Amino acid sequence: MSVTGNQTVIRLRLGLLTLLLFAIGQGQGCQVQSSGAAETKDWWETAQFYQIYPRSFKDSDGDGIGDLNGITSKLEYLKDLGVTAAWLSPIFASPMVDFGYDISDFFDIQPEYGTLDDFRALIKKAKELDLKIILDFVPNHSSDENEWFKKSVKREKGYEDYYVWHDGKVNAETGKREPPTNWLQYFRGTAWEWNEERQQYYLHQFAVQQPDLNYRNPLVVEQMKRVLRYWLNEGVAGFRCDALPPLFEVLPDADGQYPDETVTGATDDPDDRDYLTTTYIEDRPESIDMVYQWRTVLDDHKRIYGGDSSVLLIETYSAAWFTMQFYGNRTTEGAHLPFNFNLITVMDQKGLSAQTVQEAIDLWLKNMPAGRTPNWVLGNHDKRRAASRYGVDHIDGMNMLVMILPGASVTYQGEEIGMTDGEISWEDTVDPWGCNSNPDIYEMYTRDPERTPFQWTGGSNAGFTDGPTTWLPLAGDYETVNVETELAAEHSHLKIYKMLVALRKSSKTLQNGSTKYLALTEDIFVVRRSLANSPTIVGVINFGSETKTIDLREFDKNLSGNLQLLVRSLASTKSEGTTFSAQMLSVDPAEALVLTTQ
Ligand SMILES: *[C@@H]1O[C@H](CO)[C@@H](O)[C@H](O)[C@H]1NC(C)=O
Ligand SMILES: *[C@@H]1O[C@H](CO)[C@@H](O)[C@H](O)[C@H]1NC(C)=O
Ligand SMILES: *[C@@H]1O[C@H](CO)[C@@H](O)[C@H](O)[C@H]1NC(C)=O
Ligand SMILES: CC(=O)N[C@H]1CO[C@H](CO)[C@@H](O)[C@@H]1O
Ligand SMILES: [Ca+2]
Ligand SMILES: [Ca+2]
Numbered sequence: 001m002s003v004t005g006n007q008t009v010i011r012l013r014l015g016l017l018t019l020l021l022f023a024i025g026q027g028q029g030c031q032v033q034s035s036g037a038a039e040t041k042d043w044w045e046t047a048q049f050y051q052i053y054p055r056s057f058k059d060s061d062g063d064g065i066g067d068l069n070g071i072t073s074k075l076e077y078l079k080d081l082g083v084t085a086a087w088l089s090p091i092f093a094s095p096m097v098d099f100g101y102d103i104s105d106f107f108d109i110q111p112e113y114g115t116l117d118d119f120r121a122l123i124k125k126a127k128e129l130d131l132k133i134i135l136d137f138v139p140n141h142s143s144d145e146n147e148w149f150k151k152s153v154k155r156e157k158g159y160e161d162y163y164v165w166h167d168g169k170v171n172a173e174t175g176k177r178e179p180p181t182n183w184l185q186y187f188r189g190t191a192w193e194w195n196e197e198r199q200q201y202y203l204h205q206f207a208v209q210q211p212d213l214n215y216r217n218p219l220v221v222e223q224m225k226r227v228l229r230y231w232l233n234e235g236v237a238g239f240r241c242d243a244l245p246p247l248f249e250v251l252p253d254a255d256g257q258y259p260d261e262t263v264t265g266a267t268d269d270p271d272d273r274d275y276l277t278t279t280y281i282e283d284r285p286e287s288i289d290m291v292y293q294w295r296t297v298l299d300d301h302k303r304i305y306g307g308d309s310s311v312l313l314i315e316t317y318s319a320a321w322f323t324m325q326f327y328g329n330r331t332t333e334g335a336h337l338p339f340n341f342n343l344i345t346v347m348d349q350k351g352l353s354a355q356t357v358q359e360a361i362d363l364w365l366k367n368m369p370a371g372r373t374p375n376w377v378l379g380n381h382d383k384r385r386a387a388s389r390y391g392v393d394h395i396d397g398m399n400m401l402v403m404i405l406p407g408a409s410v411t412y413q414g415e416e417i418g419m420t421d422g423e424i425s426w427e428d429t430v431d432p433w434g435c436n437s438n439p440d441i442y443e444m445y446t447r448d449p450e451r452t453p454f455q456w457t458g459g460s461n462a463g464f465t466d467g468p469t470t471w472l473p474l475a476g477d478y479e480t481v482n483v484e485t486e487l488a489a490e491h492s493h494l495k496i497y498k499m500l501v502a503l504r505k506s507s508k509t510l511q512n513g514s515t516k517y518l519a520l521t522e523d524i525f526v527v528r529r530s531l532a533n534s535p536t537i538v539g540v541i542n543f544g545s546e547t548k549t550i551d552l553r554e555f556d557k558n559l560s561g562n563l564q565l566l567v568r569s570l571a572s573t574k575s576e577g578t579t580f581s582a583q584m585l586s587v588d589p590a591e592a593l594v595l596t597t598q
Contacts, residue, residue: 044238044311044336045373046511047084048403048501049134049410051240053381054091054113055099055471056453057413062467066453068114072122075129077483081416082501085132087240087313089381091119092138095145097209098432099451100136101242102143106227123235132237134311139224139290140243141210148223149211153198161217164203164249166258168192182260183281186246188271188436188445191281205246205281207432215248215290225297232301238311241294241335244326245318247287250280271436283322292332299333313375313410314338317345320367327372337375337408340364343398344383352390353543354519361405361517374407378415385414385450388421396496396569397541397592403500404527404539404594406515411497413454417486418493422452422475430472448472455482491570499567503594509534518555524548524587526555535598538563542587552582563595 058070068091078086090100093108100110109116126133142149151159166180179192179201185208192201193208203212213220228239252258261276269275291314298310314326314335328334346360364374378398379386387395395418402409413419424446426439434446453470455478456463461470462478475481486492504510513531520526523544530536538559542548552559562579569592574580580595587593 041511042309043084043132044309044408046504047408048082048504049313049408050078050081050083050086051089051380051410051412052086053089053413053451055089056451056464058454058456059465059467059470062465063112064461064465064467064469065112065471066464067112068109068118068122072118072125075122075125075131078131079129081498082505083131083411085134085237085311086126087134088136090136090138090242095143095209097143098207099430101138102141102145102207102210103138104143104145105147106142106224107230119234127235132308133235134238134240134313135231135236136242137228137239137294138242139213139215140247141204141206141212144209144211148213153195155198158219161214162220163211164214165198165200166192166203166256168194168201169257181258181280182276183258184261184271184273184276186273187433188273203249206243207436212246212249215286216251221290221293225294228294228297229301232298232310236310237308238298238313238336239294240313240315240339241291242315244287244291244314244316245278245282247290248284250284269441283318288322288325288334291326292328292334295328295333295335309336311336317341320363324367324369327369337373339377339410340375341377343376343378343402344389347389352394354521354523354525354541357401357525357541357543358517358519365515374405376402376405376407376409377412378402378410379412379450380410381412381451382447383450385419385421386412387415387418388449391590392418392420393569393571393590394541394543394592395493397543397590399493399497399500400539400567400569400592400594401525401527401541403504404510404529404537405517406513406529412450416494416497417455417481417483419455419481420475420477421449422473424448424452424473428473449475457484458482493570496567496570500594503537503566507534507537509537513537516556520550520555521548524550526550526552528556528559530558535596537566538595538597539593540585540587540595541592542589545589547586547588549584549586552585559597561597563597565593566596567594568592 052071054071055066057066058074059066060069060073091109091113092103093105093110094100094103109119123133148159148162152162168177168180171178179190183191185191185205187207191203191205193204194201204210205212215221259280261279264277266274295312298312302309312335316323316338323338326335326338342360342363346356350356368374386398390398426442429435429442429446429448431447434442437445452472452475453462453464458479462474462482464470486494509529509531513529515529517527523542525541527539528536559582561582563582564579565574565576568574572591
């Protein structure tokens with residue numbers, strides 16, 4: 001429940017250097033606590049990351065599809081928000097079956113998004129604004145239109161084993177050929193596809209058009225490292241690695257056969273991935289080692305060319321015991337930040353309450369290895385939008401939470417203005433996960449609602465495009481929920497978000513202080529950061545539907561006297577700058593407050 005930031009930092013540095021500093025420090029009294037450049041945090045450790053879904057961020061040429069020049073034209077907006085780095089969902093050449101997660105050329109830009117020169121202009125402008133750009137790295141699969149796959153189909157020399165090929169097996173009763181195993185893809189149905197030309201099945205853990213690369217082939221491993229180096233040379237500040245759990249599959253047995261997965265009982269739908277276990281096709285130990293190897297590529301690049309650290313962020317929805325290994329082990333560094341989705345997944349299972357928030361935070365901080373940096377994610381392009389999931393009432397509170405908690409946090413575009421999901425009919429559905437189902441159940445699978453165009457203004461097509469159409473319909477609330485309106489308003493989700501980012505940037509306590517948090521009651525969640533000689537910062541959120549009066553001394557004896565209000569949720573009737581008694585603080589339903597001791 002209580003994690004001490006200072007101790008964590010010290011544990012991290014228990015190398016020779018720190019021993020040395022300690023020795024010097026002890027001779028000079030308390031110097032180690034207050035000076036010590038070695039203790040300064042690297043940029044990513046307290047960063048605010050912002051995820052851009054390029055197709056839906058900003059269209060520059062009127063075709064209704066977001067593009068690179070659109071992003072470049074909005075970098076000032078990101079600067080104004082105060083975020084540290086933007087990570088772009090895939091911008092590489094792609095037939096767009098999975099909207100960029102099916103890459104046909106890892107070394108080129110998708111033409112409808114722009115050119116390599118446009119990308120260079122984006123990087124240049126970002127550098128001028130001191131914004132970092134991170135790219136999506138999609139290692140598990142390529143598009144079936146990738147040259148590598150075409151060559152592999154033809155068994156061209158060097159490409160024979162680029163993908164996971166298999167003869168399949170013959171059914172003893174029918175005499176017919178069948179896929180090698182019962183494995184299921186994420187997007188519903190079998191994970192094996194017969195290729196007529198090569199006369200073999202290939203594995204695809206995602207769509208049919210996304211064949212899995214074979215990481216047991218050293219040529220593939222080396223090729224993918226080339227991809228990393230190529231974009232590092234173009235000036236990116238790191239990568240967010242997509243879909244790590246399915247990277248490796250189990251090794252086949254001596255006869256070249258793979259084992260079947262077993263039925264879980266979690267669903268009756270035999271096409272749903274949850275119908276079977278994923279023991280043999282997810283969370284293999286080799287995936288962790290591969291991440292360590294990529295980290296080496298990044299660190300080597302810095303060693304050779306200098307500059308700031310480039311970072312590795314990892315997407316994995318795995319259990320804590322597996323996820324935490326991505327951070328690295330005692331001898332080897334891994335990902336800087338394996339994404340923490342607990343604030344999404346725990347709430348999806350158990351609903352939103354002070355108790356589940358505490359559970360989600362515990363699940364990360366109590367499992368995280370000492371000296372690592374935590375991170376907090378509220379949403380992405382695969383999950384219903386945060387304001388829709390938590391309720392619009394709670395979007396400010398959740399934004400407060402992730403910015404008060406220690407470490408880095410990640411915003412999915414639109415969370416800062418409280419954007420909600422669009423309503424997309426079956427006819428308008430384009431996401432393969434939705435399209436692979438049927439009109440009765442597609443809403444369970446489709447990810448289109450969280451991908452609707454970003455809402456810049458209340459005007460035509462929400463200011464997303466000057467053209468007549470948008471690639472996905474707009475969400476219905478754009479006339480009131482948009483950047484222009486919220487910037488003009490005295491108080492708005494956007495302004496609250498900006499205040500929070502600014503606070504985290506300027507507050508030593510938030511960057512470096514120790515952390516304590518507690519579900520004080522079923523409804524009231526409290527988090528406190530404190531640092532010697534700096535103001536303490538306290539966040540209070542009421543997840544319930546009744547006004548509650550709390551005594552913060554029950555949470556922390558030191559919190560007596562008055563607290564000053566720094567930031568409040570949109571519907572709150574309290575005013576910033578006012579002081580409140582810590583012993584008798586009244587908190588309205590869904591109200592969220594950030595307070596300070598000074
Ligand atoms: C953070 O804490 C460490 C250890 O207590 C200290 O040495 C360092 O100066 C602090 N940094 C900032 C920015 O306060
Ligand atoms: C750490 O990981 C590396 C690379 O996978 C491995 O070689 C090494 O044995 C591991 N060290 C420990 C202490 O587990
Ligand atoms: C209260 O403050 C004192 C002095 O700053 C500190 O030593 C003590 O650990 C604090 N207690 C709690 C519960 O945070
Ligand atoms: C959050 C995220 O990036 N999800 C992606 C995971 O990988 C699959 C396949 O590459 C994509 O479809 C998801 O969008
Ligand atoms: Ca466009
Ligand atoms: Ca794989």
